Amino acid sequence: MQTLPSPNLTPTNTPAAAVVINRLNHFYGTGNLRKQILFDITLTLQAGEVVILKGPSGSGKTTLLTLMGGLRSAQSGSLQVFGQELVGAKKRQLIQVRRQTGYIFQAHNLLECLTARQNVQMSVELHDHISPANAKQQALAMLEAVGLGSHIDYYPHNLSGGQKQRVAIARALVSRPKMILADEPTAALDSKSGHDVVELMQKLAREQGSTILIVTHDNRILDVADRIIELEDGRLL
Template structure:
């Protein structure tokens, strides 16, 4: 690491480093004649502690962009910096390192059916080194209490309602204090009341931990939790739309 880099990092920290910095990102699927461009010249910056909602119709490339930011997919061209790490051309090992600083919440809760709520949350803590089993268990219980499931810790996902499962997923995503939470349609499988509760809970906890949230959604009812809304259409990003104009404030 050069001195320049360290200095740069220090200044960035002082001014609040962008958690994600995307410059001129293009992404393609397929090979040869079937090669199709999905994302066009994306520029996006997510600052620390921001709650950003990404809107857009189906097939606009939202999930692709999310998976690129989360290190789940290899970035092809342009620049994709997550926590200051360049992900374009990054090795698998670097991607795994980035993933461990990100909490994911998916449309389907994807909890392990064979594990209780507490064990599911604990799986996330166990990725960190040097945490004793007792400590891991205590943290998991604490996190489940924070999402209001203290009396459901030993339930298997089968026995939980959709909203409860999604809350376990939130606890799992946040228990390791990630620097960023990526949520892909977190409310899609929920009714409006529990969808709203889940998003508010997510926002509240993330704010407490000072972590950045990016929510991909086309659920208009939850737009007001965002500090900023971006819109993706046909692979092109329209940045800077004000929240107020969307929700008619």
């Protein structure tokens, strides 16, 4: 696999850890209905690393992903993201992590009332320090990078499945997040479109020095990973 440049790293330094997890446990429900989903998860993800997380349905993959992304509150153990401890974290800390993370899901979750450019631009506009003009410029540049420069004014219903996923990838990457979390990003795509989408995500994220975690059942994309880990019954194998 070709090594792509990562401008945020220097050859003489060991990449910093983006995520450090130690004996993380997670439960759903309360009282007699309380059920443990994750058991003593210990895992480190390095900056610029592409990791694929595999496992059967119901094994806890999406739960782990949402905990890492600050979309769900971590309960016990230790979960450090970008140096911040998320177990017991305040809402403000979780929001900080979300603002540094790009999310790509199986359902592209584009807003049907917005064009491709507007869907991507909206992600940049969440950052107060970026002007509307600059947000638009960044959105256009990212859509060009994902091969949709001629589709900027298309609404989602006029785009193919692969094109919608490219818009979703552009939206996730446009604000240059430190981490990309992708949950089954290729499940609805054919083999070529799926591989193209993941290779594109890999290339753009590597150029930005981001960490990528891809949750997938798709064996066709395993070759893009630096590392493959497996989760079964809430435990890392």
